[in-house]
Amino acid sequence: MADDKLDAVIVGGGLAGLAAAYCLGEAGRQVLLLERGDEPGSKNVTGGRIYLSPIRPLLPGFFDDAPFERHVVKEALTMVDGRNTTLLSHVQDRWRHPPYMSYTVLRARFDQWFSTRAMEKGAFIVPRRRVDDLLWEDGRVAGVHAGGEEIPAHMVLAADGALSFMAEKAHLRQPLVPSRHAVAVKEVYGLDPGAIEERFGLDPGEGAAHLFMGSVTKGRFGGGFLYTNKESLSLGLVLGMDDLMRGSEEFDVLKQGSEQFDVPSLMEDFESLPEIGRYIKGADLKEYSAHIITEAGAGGLSRLFTDGMLVAGDAAGFALNMGVTVRGMEFAVASGVIAARVIDEALTKNDFSAQFLSLYEKRLRESFVMKDMETFRHTAEVLANPRLFTVYPACISSLLEAVFTIGEDPRKGLYRSAMDATKKHVGVWNAFKDFLSLRKI
Amino acid sequence: MTMKVEEKLTRNAIKNAKESHIRLDQTICRTCVERPCIRLCPGRLYSQSEETGEMVVEFAGCLECGTCKIVCVRKSVSWEYPEGGFGVQYRYG
Ligand SMILES: Cc1cc2nc3c(=O)[nH]c(=O)nc-3n(C[C@H](O)[C@H](O)[C@H](O)COP(=O)(O)OP(=O)(O)OC[C@H]3O[C@@H](n4cnc5c(N)ncnc54)[C@H](O)[C@@H]3O)c2cc1C
Ligand code: SF4
Ligand code: SF4
Numbered sequence: 001m002a003d004d005k006l007d008a009v010i011v012g013g014g015l016a017g018l019a020a021a022y023c024l025g026e027a028g029r030q031v032l033l034l035e036r037g038d039e040p041g042s043k044n045v046t047g048g049r050i051y052l053s054p055i056r057p058l059l060p061g062f063f064d065d066a067p068f069e070r071h072v073v074k075e076a077l078t079m080v081d082g083r084n085t086t087l088l089s090h091v092q093d094r095w096r097h098p099p100y101m102s103y104t105v106l107r108a109r110f111d112q113w114f115s116t117r118a119m120e121k122g123a124f125i126v127p128r129r130r131v132d133d134l135l136w137e138d139g140r141v142a143g144v145h146a147g148g149e150e151i152p153a154h155m156v157l158a159a160d161g162a163l164s165f166m167a168e169k170a171h172l173r174q175p176l177v178p179s180r181h182a183v184a185v186k187e188v189y190g191l192d193p194g195a196i197e198e199r200f201g202l203d204p205g206e207g208a209a210h211l212f213m214g215s216v217t218k219g220r221f222g223g224g225f226l227y228t229n230k231e232s233l234s235l236g237l238v239l240g241m242d243d244l245m246r247g248s249e250e251f252d253v254l255k256q257g258s259e260q261f262d263v264p265s266l267m268e269d270f271e272s273l274p275e276i277g278r279y280i281k282g283a284d285l286k287e288y289s290a291h292i293i294t295e296a297g298a299g300g301l302s303r304l305f306t307d308g309m310l311v312a313g314d315a316a317g318f319a320l321n322m323g324v325t326v327r328g329m330e331f332a333v334a335s336g337v338i339a340a341r342v343i344d345e346a347l348t349k350n351d352f353s354a355q356f357l358s359l360y361e362k363r364l365r366e367s368f369v370m371k372d373m374e375t376f377r378h379t380a381e382v383l384a385n386p387r388l389f390t391v392y393p394a395c396i397s398s399l400l401e402a403v404f405t406i407g408e409d410p411r412k413g414l415y416r417s418a419m420d421a422t423k424k425h426v427g428v429w430n431a432f433k434d435f436l437s438l439r440k441i
Numbered sequence: 442m443t444m445k446v447e448e449k450l451t452r453n454a455i456k457n458a459k460e461s462h463i464r465l466d467q468t469i470c471r472t473c474v475e476r477p478c479i480r481l482c483p484g485r486l487y488s489q490s491e492e493t494g495e496m497v498v499e500f501a502g503c504l505e506c507g508t509c510k511i512v513c514v515r516k517s518v519s520w521e522y523p524e525g526g527f528g529v530q531y532r533y534g
Pocket of ligand 1: 011012013014015016017034035036037040041042043044045046047048049050051129130131132159160161162165184185186236290291292293312313314315318319326327328329330332522
């Protein structure tokens with residue numbers, strides 16, 4: 001019987017699963033990856049931008065010919081207060097030269113490429129196959145059920161994304177509750193590369209990451225993003241579920257309480273901002289997608305292993321939602337690679353016990369994955385402060401109004417203007433407390 | 442000027458399964474006051490039928506985000522992924 005078993009079955013062809021399949025294939029293991037979509041990538045949504053520095057050392061040379069979109073040289077943040085906006089834009093000359101720090105990416109293309117690389121290493125990748133359940137043997141995970149078939153394996157890797165049914169079935173996952181999740185909507189607009197470069201002020205091949213905060217979320221936790229791809233733009237909103245579920249009365253600081261705040265309307269309002277209209281003018285909507293994001297940082301992790309099984313990527317809760325930016329792809333790749341190495345060692349030792357597999361958690365703790373999760377553990381708390389998404393953008397807007405407006409009255413000094421704006425919108429004591437809490441992140 | 446979500450959904454590639462992957466327990470829905478599913482579904486696929494008063498979800502446009510599964514804290518929503526190869530197929534993602 002033992003001989004009929006595969007070395008490993010991977011559930012899910014996202015970045016975590018594909019990275020693991022690649023490494024196990026490379027190690028000469030018999031590995032099968034099952035993906036429910038038409039192709040790896042066809043169910044996956046990201047903002048998105050991937051930072052390569054943390055993961056390059058894990059897969060040296062691997063990303064050199066990856067089909068990324070554009071390397072990011074320009075960072076912009078727009079604070080929105082109703083129809084008033086404040087734009088901060090930053091270009092680092094260093095980001096213009098290889099090795100590039102980060103790239104924009106479209107997952108359908110990227111994941112398919114990743115999957116081809118993994119197959120070249122000998123991994124079996126089967127799309128259009130949903131895993132329905134885990135296969136148990138003597139109280140330990142011993143494979144999966146898919147499409148009415150039993151697939152026995154020494155090891156199972158759950159890399160099935162943020163909703164992870166596999167981690168749930170193995171009683172490893174934290175319950176899915178609104179306070180730990182955000183919902184994101186995203187639109188892809190086709191646009192000629194020349195127009196993209198002109199509108200964003202970029203040289204050919206260069207990319208921009210533009211984030212939006214403030215009243216785009218009507219005061220709720222979250223923010224907007226606009227990324228440049230080769231021939232398209234990715235535009236979207238990330239919205240904390242908990243805040244969305246509450247009635248609009250609680251967010252009437254902006255006096256917008258009576259407006260509609262269902263998710264599709266928030267997206268429509270976002271698109272109708274002149275600051276967005278200028279970029280997407282004449283562009284053609286190609287796709288409308290949505291996905292959830294796990295946002296509780298290190299506090300929201302699932303248990304990472306049990307007898308015969310490991311959990312990686314979003315399935316394990318390895319994602320950081322910092323309101324305006326989300327990080328998860330590097331964690332997915334890194335946890336997939338680390339999981340594969342531990343599975344490889346377990347196969348060598350023929351030991352699939354939870355005790356041996358605890359090595360996986362140990363390795364993750366030594367890596368940037370758990371270290372970053374820990375560092376940003378407080379982010380969720382700090383960012384939950386509604387002032388960050390309501391009054392601060394309004395405060396900055398009034399301050400700049402005071403600085404740049406010349407009216408009939410004599411001008412106040414800058415310090416007076418700043419204090420007036422702070423007092424009016426935040427209260428000095430609150431501002432001081434917020435300053436203290438920001439030092440935590 | 443902006444496009445409504447109903448039209449946005451027509452841009453997606455979707456292979457529809459015959460059966461819905463989302464089932465609701467109407468006895469629970471009847472007791473639900475806030476109905477967060479209606480506001481939070483990014484596809485605006487949830488609505489209350491004017492004739493029967495029952496909750497309806499148009500699963501054919503589903504983006505498979507799972508939001509309704511999470512925000513329905515009364516647990517009326519039974520939600521699973523569509524069978525392999527069915528449902529939305531993102532060409533960009
Ligand atoms: C709008 C948005 C913006 C984001 N922006 C960024 C960003 O800019 N930078 C960043 O780093 N991260 C970003 N993230 C987070 C990032 O996308 C995720 O952390 C990352 O995709 C996780 O990868 P994964 O492999 O763990 O899971 P996924 O990519 O979700 O892959 C899971 C795979 O498993 C498959 N699957 C699930 N269940 C089964 C089953 N039962 N049988 C077979 N297959 C199954 C799915 O079809 C899917 O292919 C963003 C996320 C969203 C939603
Ligand atoms: S939130 Fe749940 S219980 Fe309430 S109406 Fe929607 S599906 Fe029914
Ligand atoms: S999974 Fe998402 S898109 Fe589908 S019905 Fe639920 S909330 Fe709507």
